[in-house]
Amino acid sequence: DARVTQTPRHKVTEMGQEVTMRCQPILGHNTVFWYRQTMMQGLELLAYFRNRAPLDDSGMPKDRFSAEMPDATLATLKIQPSEPRDSAVYFCASGWEVSGEKLFFGSGTQLSVL
């Protein structure tokens, strides 16, 4: 089965360290999303790419977060420097914009910043 692959599954780091999360979208999908999930805020949209171009990152703290798509098979989300409040599960999702809005999610990266 085609699926969105995220690495690492778990990450524990200390405050101030750089964190890089990676996502391989489903082959052929032209949209990629990054979501963050916490108990308090639920699922929040951080960034959105279409055909590798960033279209919306208004949900992302600009001073420390950055999202890129170096190529069609890789999306990255970086946090530098990380803070304890960044602790959450980060999900990547991909889809075909042409066919509608159905998104396929990866299994997430559980980040703990100590």
Add this chain to the structure above:
Amino acid sequence: GESVGLHLPTLSVQEGDNSIINCAYSNSASDYFIWYKQESGKGPQFIIDIRSNMDKRQGQRVTVLLNKTVKHLSLQIAATQPGDSAVYFCAENMPTGFQKLVFGTGTRLLVSP
């Protein structure tokens, strides 16, 4: 801002019962709705979707109902099984020109054998 309103309650049912999970949305311009299932340690999994020009859609053991008059969405699961235990999210597509899904906070479904 407008958002999908789904406060996280817990619905407990017996195996074999029918389950109904409800969701209220506030953006009358939203044109597409999705139900996702999230099991512990996994990402949200697509269950069923419905567009605003429909009021009912059926899948395998699941039915989604859309009432645009009162801005209400429901997910019905027939003959609920222990494997259906999960958190269920509704999401609406905000009409912003691209796929911007706004998720509710979820309902936890617990199915007892």
